[in-house]
Amino acid sequence: MSDDAYEALARHLDKMPIGAPMSEELMEILRILFTPEEAELGSKLPFMNTDLDSLSSMTGVPAGELKPMLDGMVSKGTVFRSAEGEAEKYRLLPTVVGFSETPFWPGKDNETVRKLAPLWRRYFESSFGRELGDREVPVLRVAPVQEEVATGSQVLPFETVRDLVMEADYRVVAYCPCRQIQAYAGKGCQHERENCFHFGSMGRYMVERGMGRELTLEETLEKLREAHEEGLVFSTDNYQGKVSTICCCCGCCCVFINTRKELGYANALAPSNYVPHVDGEACVGCGTCEERCPVGAITLGEGETAVVDVARCLGCGVCVPTCSGDALELRRREDAREIPALQDFIAAQMRKKK
Numbered sequence: 001m002s003d004d005a006y007e008a009l010a011r012h013l014d015k016m017p018i019g020a021p022m023s024e025e026l027m028e029i030l031r032i033l034f035t036p037e038e039a040e041l042g043s044k045l046p047f048m049n050t051d052l053d054s055l056s057s058m059t060g061v062p063a064g065e066l067k068p069m070l071d072g073m074v075s076k077g078t079v080f081r082s083a084e085g086e087a088e089k090y091r092l093l094p095t096v097v098g099f100s101e102t103p104f105w106p107g108k109d110n111e112t113v114r115k116l117a118p119l120w121r122r123y124f125e126s127s128f129g130r131e132l133g134d135r136e137v138p139v140l141r142v143a144p145v146q147e148e149v150a151t152g153s154q155v156l157p158f159e160t161v162r163d164l165v166m167e168a169d170y171r172v173v174a175y176c177p178c179r180q181i182q183a184y185a186g187k188g189c190q191h192e193r194e195n196c197f198h199f200g201s202m203g204r205y206m207v208e209r210g211m212g213r214e215l216t217l218e219e220t221l222e223k224l225r226e227a228h229e230e231g232l233v234f235s236t237d238n239y240q241g242k243v244s245t246i247c248c249c250c251g252c253c254c255v256f257i258n259t260r261k262e263l264g265y266a267n268a269l270a271p272s273n274y275v276p277h278v279d280g281e282a283c284v285g286c287g288t289c290e291e292r293c294p295v296g297a298i299t300l301g302e303g304e305t306a307v308v309d310v311a312r313c314l315g316c317g318v319c320v321p322t323c324s325g326d327a328l329e330l331r332r333r334e335d336a337r338e339i340p341a342l343q344d345f346i347a348a349q350m351r352k353k354k
Contacts, residue, residue: 006030008043016047016094017349018139021131025123032115033078033099041069042078042092049082049089075209077102083204095128096139097202097245100177105211107175107194109184117184124255132255133265137340137348140247140256141238141270145228148317149274150329158339159273161224161234164243165197171220172203174212182253195227195248202244224248231292233257233316238270239345251294257314261295272315273336278306282327289319289328 006027013020020026034042044059055070056063070090073079078099082089093099100120103113120128132139146160157163165171176196182188197220198206206212215223224234227248235256237243251257259268276289276298285304295314301307306327320328340348 005036005039005043006034009034009039012043012092013094017135018094018096019131020095021127023123023127025119025126026128029116029119029123032112032119033076033103034073038069038073038078041066042073045079045090045092047091047094049080049091051087051089055090077105077209077211080202080205083201084208096132097198101196102209102211104177104180105174105196105206107180113180114184117181118186120181121185121187124258129255129259129263129268130265133259133263133268135267135349136351137345138238138267138270139349140235140245141339142272142314142316143234143236143246144272144274144315144317144330145234148320148330150277150331153274153330153332156339158240158243161236161246162221164236164246165217165220165224167242168199169242170200170203171215171217172198172206172212173215173220173223174198174206176248176253178247178253178255179250187253189250189252191230191232191250191253192227192248195223195232197224197246197248199244200242228318228321231294231318233294233314233318235269237345239340239342241342249294254294257294269314270337271313272317272330273333273339274315274317274330275310275313275333276308276315276317276319276328277331278308279325279327279329280305282325283323284325284327286324288322288324292318292322294318 009030010020010022010026052063052067056066070079074081078093080091080093103116143161146162149155173194174196175193179193207214232248232250235247235249237245249257256269259265283305285300287300289298289306290300295312297309297313298319299307317330
């Protein structure tokens, strides 16, 4: 019975835009995070916020029995519950944003994360990486820092990271799941880990569960400034308007960058609408930009002058502030793309599952 419950849960999870391709690693992950009873219940839960009485009707479990089961799953990070003071609603969390992150957000070292980390790493290599990258429209896009964009270049309000943070409400920081997973899988890096940002309802859920901590606007901007100095790439939801997430990504650990860089799926992560322009006369050939680029898009060409591979470049701008000759600035790409409206983004993601 239990294997059937986990397989049913996996099939249910795979309906989401970022699904859950069946594999041995996935089944082991589900066994760690869900009891057989929770797996059976999870396979019947919706991915939209739903009140308890409706869930009772959908699952056939009396509300008095259902609520403690759901609350137990909330504490494990497999079910979302609306914030205190709001109408109580629940939904099953998918893989992303969901239970691939919730065990790692608190930044705690325990038996569960040490079991999960190598499984997620192997799952990425076997099938989950393809699930992230093989899509019509990328889930995430790169957001540059406005200060690195050349004066006179067109900048839309939702394109730069500062604008996104200013627009957000209830700002929360947690530990980066990608760097946590790599660290506990024995492939960690030295980058700061507490710089995974979430906003709004997900942020409140995280704080109430002890998965993150609330920040002021000033604290958020300061941590983002530190991440930029460190050479981390800002990526966010690939649609216009308020976003729910800003990731601070490194080329060594980020699953979205590595799906693009290692597995060759360009649509794993959309580049920004900007690209570094090199002033050949000012470039001193120091090579700092080449060292900082997370995807190897900058090399020193003839005459020791920096050369940008525009097709590979993410347009993140981490190369700009450390240029010793002030030879770099971000300029708008000639082939700048339109960032999708939210409804178009959702429609494109759902087409993948048809």
